[in-house]
Amino acid sequence: MLLFVVWAALDTPSVHNRYCATTEFMPQAESGNSSAFSLQEKFRAGNVDAGEKVAFGYGIIHKERTYVYMQDDPCPYQIVVVGPINKQHKQYEYIILSNWARFPMIGLVRDLRKFYADYKDQVETDLEKAGFMDDVTGSNPIHYADWSKCKKATPINYISNVLTDLFG
Numbered sequence: 001m002l003l004f005v006v007w008a009a010l011d012t013p014s015v016h017n018r019y020c021a022t023t024e025f026m027p028q029a030e031s032g033n034s035s036a037f038s039l040q041e042k043f044r045a046g047n048v049d050a051g052e053k054v055a056f057g058y059g060i061i062h063k064e065r066t067y068v069y070m071q072d073d074p075c076p077y078q079i080v081v082v083g084p085i086n087k088q089h090k091q092y093e094y095i096i097l098s099n100w101a102r103f104p105m106i107g108l109v110r111d112l113r114k115f116y117a118d119y120k121d122q123v124e125t126d127l128e129k130a131g132f133m134d135d136v137t138g139s140n141p142i143h144y145a146d147w148s149k150c151k152k153a154t155p156i157n158y159i160s161n162v163l164t165d166l167f168g
Contacts, residue, residue, distance in 0.1 A: 005024050005025075006023050006025070006094075006108035006110055007109055007112050007147070008021035008022070008023070008043075009112060009144065009145055010096075010105065010123075010142050011105070012103065012105050012106075012143065015103075015104040016106070017046055019047060019145070019149075020044045020052075020145075021042065021044075021145070022041070022042050023041045024041075024042075025037050025039050026038050028058070033062065034063075035060075035061045036059065037058065037061070038058050038059075039057045042153075048150055049151075051164070055070060057069050065078070068097055075100070075101070077098060077106065078098065078100075079096070080096050080130060081095070082094070082096075083095070083122075083123075089110070091110065093114065094107060096108075096126075105127075105132065107123065
């Protein structure tokens with residue numbers, strides 16, 4: 001059973017260097033006030049024309065805390081900002097993840113158009129209030145994803161990317 005799929009709307013490219021990233025969350029176990037989920041992230045590494053790659057991770061929810069662990073990142077992420085709950089799906093419109101160092105950041109959204117139209121400015125305000133952005137020091141790790149350049153993965157471009165990776 002698929003819990004939900006989200007699109008990466010903002011990221012810290014100096015750390016992740018991922019393009020056209022989507023993440024699928026799937027429930028795994030629940031016991032008392034704790035539960036676990038797995039995640040599968042699909043992305044293009046380095047640029048929008050690169051081959052699609054897959055990374056795995058998992059999350060633990062205990063009482064009010066959520067920890068998200070990703071395959072290539074040693075630090076767990078925590079939810080630092082959440083959007084409003086979608087009345088139809090009963091899930092958040094967006095979540096912003098970061099770690100204890102407040103760097104890097106990942107913004108996952110349910111609907112890209114709705115996020116950019118309705119929530120982008122509020123996210124920036126919330127991140128500034130939470131100390132993630134600072135106009136005085138110029139600390140602003142936000143990079144918004146440009147999904148207009150992303151192409152759907154097809155068997156033909158997958159084979160082409162594999163051959164390019166193998167033979168140059």
